[in-house]
Amino acid sequence: MSSTNDSLDAARVASILARVAERRPRIHCLTNTVAQNITANMLLAFGAVPSMASHPEEVAAVAGGAGAILINLGTISPEGERAIPKLLEVARQRSIPLVLDPVFVELSPLRLKLAEEVLRLPGVVVRGNAVEIAALAGPLEQSPGATRATTGAVDEIVGPSGELSIAFGHPLMSRVTGLGCASSALVAACLAIEPDPVIAAGAALTAYGIAGEIAAERCRGPGSFAVELIDAVAALDAGTLQAGAARSRRSRDTA
Amino acid sequence: MSSTNDSLDAARVASILARVAERRPRIHCLTNTVAQNITANMLLAFGAVPSMASHPEEVAAVAGGAGAILINLGTISPEGERAIPKLLEVARQRSIPLVLDPVFVELSPLRLKLAEEVLRLPGVVVRGNAVEIAALAGPLEQSPGATRATTGAVDEIVGPSGELSIAFGHPLMSRVTGLGCASSALVAACLAIEPDPVIAAGAALTAYGIAGEIAAERCRGPGSFAVELIDAVAALDAGTLQAGAARSRRSRDTA
Amino acid sequence: MSSTNDSLDAARVASILARVAERRPRIHCLTNTVAQNITANMLLAFGAVPSMASHPEEVAAVAGGAGAILINLGTISPEGERAIPKLLEVARQRSIPLVLDPVFVELSPLRLKLAEEVLRLPGVVVRGNAVEIAALAGPLEQSPGATRATTGAVDEIVGPSGELSIAFGHPLMSRVTGLGCASSALVAACLAIEPDPVIAAGAALTAYGIAGEIAAERCRGPGSFAVELIDAVAALDAGTLQAGAARSRRSRDTA
Numbered sequence: 001m002s003s004t005n006d007s008l009d010a011a012r013v014a015s016i017l018a019r020v021a022e023r024r025p026r027i028h029c030l031t032n033t034v035a036q037n038i039t040a041n042m043l044l045a046f047g048a049v050p051s052m053a054s055h056p057e058e059v060a061a062v063a064g065g066a067g068a069i070l071i072n073l074g075t076i077s078p079e080g081e082r083a084i085p086k087l088l089e090v091a092r093q094r095s096i097p098l099v100l101d102p103v104f105v106e107l108s109p110l111r112l113k114l115a116e117e118v119l120r121l122p123g124v125v126v127r128g129n130a131v132e133i134a135a136l137a138g139p140l141e142q143s144p145g146a147t148r149a150t151t152g153a154v155d156e157i158v159g160p161s162g163e164l165s166i167a168f169g170h171p172l173m174s175r176v177t178g179l180g181c182a183s184s185a186l187v188a189a190c191l192a193i194e195p196d197p198v199i200a201a202g203a204a205l206t207a208y209g210i211a212g213e214i215a216a217e218r219c220r221g222p223g224s225f226a227v228e229l230i231d232a233v234a235a236l237d238a239g240t241l242q243a244g245a246a247r248s249r250r251s252r253d254t255a
Numbered sequence: 256m257s258s259t260n261d262s263l264d265a266a267r268v269a270s271i272l273a274r275v276a277e278r279r280p281r282i283h284c285l286t287n288t289v290a291q292n293i294t295a296n297m298l299l300a301f302g303a304v305p306s307m308a309s310h311p312e313e314v315a316a317v318a319g320g321a322g323a324i325l326i327n328l329g330t331i332s333p334e335g336e337r338a339i340p341k342l343l344e345v346a347r348q349r350s351i352p353l354v355l356d357p358v359f360v361e362l363s364p365l366r367l368k369l370a371e372e373v374l375r376l377p378g379v380v381v382r383g384n385a386v387e388i389a390a391l392a393g394p395l396e397q398s399p400g401a402t403r404a405t406t407g408a409v410d411e412i413v414g415p416s417g418e419l420s421i422a423f424g425h426p427l428m429s430r431v432t433g434l435g436c437a438s439s440a441l442v443a444a445c446l447a448i449e450p451d452p453v454i455a456a457g458a459a460l461t462a463y464g465i466a467g468e469i470a471a472e473r474c475r476g477p478g479s480f481a482v483e484l485i486d487a488v489a490a491l492d493a494g495t496l497q498a499g500a501a502r503s504r505r506s507r508d509t510a
Numbered sequence: 511m512s513s514t515n516d517s518l519d520a521a522r523v524a525s526i527l528a529r530v531a532e533r534r535p536r537i538h539c540l541t542n543t544v545a546q547n548i549t550a551n552m553l554l555a556f557g558a559v560p561s562m563a564s565h566p567e568e569v570a571a572v573a574g575g576a577g578a579i580l581i582n583l584g585t586i587s588p589e590g591e592r593a594i595p596k597l598l599e600v601a602r603q604r605s606i607p608l609v610l611d612p613v614f615v616e617l618s619p620l621r622l623k624l625a626e627e628v629l630r631l632p633g634v635v636v637r638g639n640a641v642e643i644a645a646l647a648g649p650l651e652q653s654p655g656a657t658r659a660t661t662g663a664v665d666e667i668v669g670p671s672g673e674l675s676i677a678f679g680h681p682l683m684s685r686v687t688g689l690g691c692a693s694s695a696l697v698a699a700c701l702a703i704e705p706d707p708v709i710a711a712g713a714a715l716t717a718y719g720i721a722g723e724i725a726a727e728r729c730r731g732p733g734s735f736a737v738e739l740i741d742a743v744a745a746l747d748a749g750t751l752q753a754g755a756a757r758s759r760r761s762r763d764t765a
Contacts, residue, residue: 223485230733478740
C-alpha cells in the first residue's frame with residue numbers, strides 16, 4: 001500500500017472476507033440500543049458472531065474471548081459508561097483490537113469525555129461521519145497510533161500504515177438508522193483477522209459500500225433497502241465484489 | 256378548521272410533510288427499547304432526524320436543540336425515569352413541543368405517576384389507544400392545553416384548537432410492534448414545524464394511515480407489512496396522498 | 511404421548527395454535543435488547559401479545575396478569591437482574607408458567623448464577639442451544655420438574671411428562687439474531703394455554719420450524735428470511751402445518 005490515497009482491489013477485499021467467514025470471530029459490541037439488532041444481523045451476514053453484554057459484572061468475562069471490541073457511544077447508559085473502562089482494560093491486557101464509533105459526540109460533553117478516555121488506548125480505529133471526526137480532532141491527534149475512518153460520499157481512512165479512499169456506497173445508507181453503526185462493527189470484524197487497521201477498515205467499507213450499491217438497485221425505499229443490504233452482505237464473495245467494483249466504477253465514469 | 260369532527264385535506268397534509276422534509280427537524284425520543292429502531296426508521300423515512308439519548312447526564316444537552324420531544328413510557332427504566340424531569344425542563348425553557356405516548360399506562364402505577372408528571376407541562380400532545388387515553392382521563396382533564404389523539408379504527412384528535420377524525424389505516428398496523436409508538440414520533444415531527452397541535456397530529460396520522468393502506472396492499476403478512484410501511488412513508492408526497500385518500504374513501508363507500 | 515422420542519402430529523399443533531389465537535395470552539418478556547423487537551413481532555404473528563416492562567418498580571404489576579413469563583439472560587442489565595426475583599415471586603404466587611432462555615450462559619458466571627436462581631422455581635421450561643443446556647446440566651438436574659428444550663438441527667425436548675424430537679427448521683434460523691430468543695417466547699405462548707410443558711414446547715418448535723422451512727424457500731438471504739419468517743408464522747394454520755410437515759418429511763426421505 002502506498003502512502004497516497006488508494007483504494008483496495010476487490011481480490012484483496014475478498015480474501016479478507018473469506019478469512020472472516022472461515023474463522024468466524026466473535027465481535028463484542030457495546031453499542032446503542034437503536035442499532036443493536038441491525039449490527040448483530042450485519043455481523044452474522046458478514047460471517048462473524050456478535051455478543052453484546054454490557055453489565056459491568058460480566059462485560060469483561062464475555063468480551064475477553066472476542067476477536068475485536070466495538071465501543072459505540074450512541075444511547076450510552078450509566079451502566080454502559082461503567083462498562084467502558086472494563087472493556088479498555090480487557091483490550092489492553094489481551095491485545096484485542098478496538099473500534100470506537102463516536103455517535104453524535106458533537107452534541108454531548110459526556111460522549112466527548114468518554115471518547116477521550118477510549119482514545120488513550122493505543123491503536124484505536126475510529127469510524128464516524130465528518131462532523132463526529134472533526135469534533136474529535138484534538139483527542140485524535142494525541143491518540144497513539146489511532147486510525148480514523150471518516151465515512152460519507154467518499155470514505156477516507158488515515159492511519160499509521162497509510163491512507164485509503166473508498167468511493168462505494170449509496171445515499172440510502174444514511175436513510176436507515178444504525179447502518180453507520182453496523183459499518184463500525186464490520187470494521188471490527190475485519191480487524192479481528194487483519195492486523196493492518198487501514199487495510200481492515202478499507203476492506204470492511206469497500207465490501208459494505210458495494211453491498212449498498214447492490215441493495216439500492218433491488219429496493220423501493222429505505223425499508224426494503226435495509227433488508228436487501230443484509231442479503232447483499234451475506235452474498236458477498238470474490239465474484240460479487242469484483243462485479244460490484246467494476247459496475248460502480250463504470251457508473252461513476254459515465255456520470 | 257371548524258370545531259366539529261373534520262378530516263384534513265390531502266393538500267394540507269402534503270404541505271406539512273413538505274415542510275418536514277425541507278427543515279429536517281431533529282426529534283428527540285425517550286422511547287422504549289422495543290420500538291426504538293422502527294421509530295428511528297420511520298422518522299428518517301418521514302424526512303426527520305431521530306436522536307435517542309437517555310443518560311440523565313446528557314439528555315438535556317442532546318434534546319436542547321431538538322425540534323420536538325417524544326416521551327414514550329414503554330419499558331421505562333430507572334434511568335429513563337430520571338431523564339423525564341430533565342426533558343420537561345428543557346421543553347419548558349426552550350418551548351419545545353412535547354408528545355407523550357403512555358404505553359400500557361393502565362397496567363402500571365409507575366407509568367401513571369410519570370404520565371401525570373408530564374401532563375403538568377402545558378400544551379402536551381398525548382397519543383395513545385382508547386384504553387390508555389381512558390386511563391389518563393383525570394390527569395388529561397386537568398392538563399393545561401393538552402391535545403389528545405386516540406388512535407384506533409378511527410383516530411380522534413381533540414385539542415384546544417378543535418377536533419379531527421381520521422379514518423385511514425389498516426388492521427395490520429396493530430400486528431407489528433412499535434407502529435403505534437412510531438406514529439407518536441411522526442406526530443412530534445409535524446409538531447416541530449406546525450404550531451397547531453390538532454393539525455399537526457392530524458397530518459401525521461393521515462399520512463401514516465394512508466401509507467398503511469398502501470403497504471397493506473403490497474405485503475403478505477406483518478413482516479413484509481413493516482418493510483412496506485417504511486417504504487410507503489418515504490414515498491409520500493402530494494400525489495400519493497391525494498390518490499391514497501381518494502382510494503381509501505372509495506373503498507369505504509363501497510364497503 | 512409415549513415416553514420415547516416422538517414428534518407431534520400437525521393437527522395437534524394446529525389445535526394449540528388455534529387456542530393461542532383465540533385467547534391471545536399476554537406473554538411478559540424480560541429479554542435482551544437485541545432480540546426484543548423480533549420477539550415481540552413473532553409473538554404478535556403467533557397470535558399472542560407481548561409486554562416487556564423491566565423496571566423493578568413496575569415489573570411485578572405488569573407481569574402479574576400475563577399468561578406466561580419469559581426470562582432471557584442476554585444483555586442482562588443490573589435493572590433486569592433486580593427484576594428477576596420479582597418475576598419469580600409473581601410466577602410462584604400466581605402459578606404463571608415460566609420459560610428460561612440462558613443465552614451465552616457458558617460465557618458468564620453472572621448468568622450462571624441467575625439461571626440457578628430461576629431454576630429453583632418448580633416447573634421451569636429451559637430453551638437453549640446444546641452448549642447452553644450443557645453448561646446448566648448440574649442446576650437442571652436439581653431443578654424440580656424442569657423441562658429442557660435443546661434446539662439445533664434436531665430439537666430435543668425432555669420433561670417430566672415425556673420426550674419429543676422435532677426435526678423441522680432451516681440453517682438460516684441461526685444466521686439471524688434473536689430467532690432463538692423468539693422461539694423461547696413462542697414456547698411461553700403455548701405454555702400459557704397448554705398445561706403439559708413438553709407438548710407446549712413441542713408445538714411451538716414444530717410450528718416455528720415449519721414456518722422456517724417455508725420462509726427459507728421464499729427468501730434470498732438472512733435479511734429477507736427474517737421478514738418471510740414473520741409472515742410465515744402469521745399464516746400458520748392447520749393446512750399450512752399439515753402441508754409443511756408432509757413436505758419436510760418428503761425432503762428428508764429423499765435426502
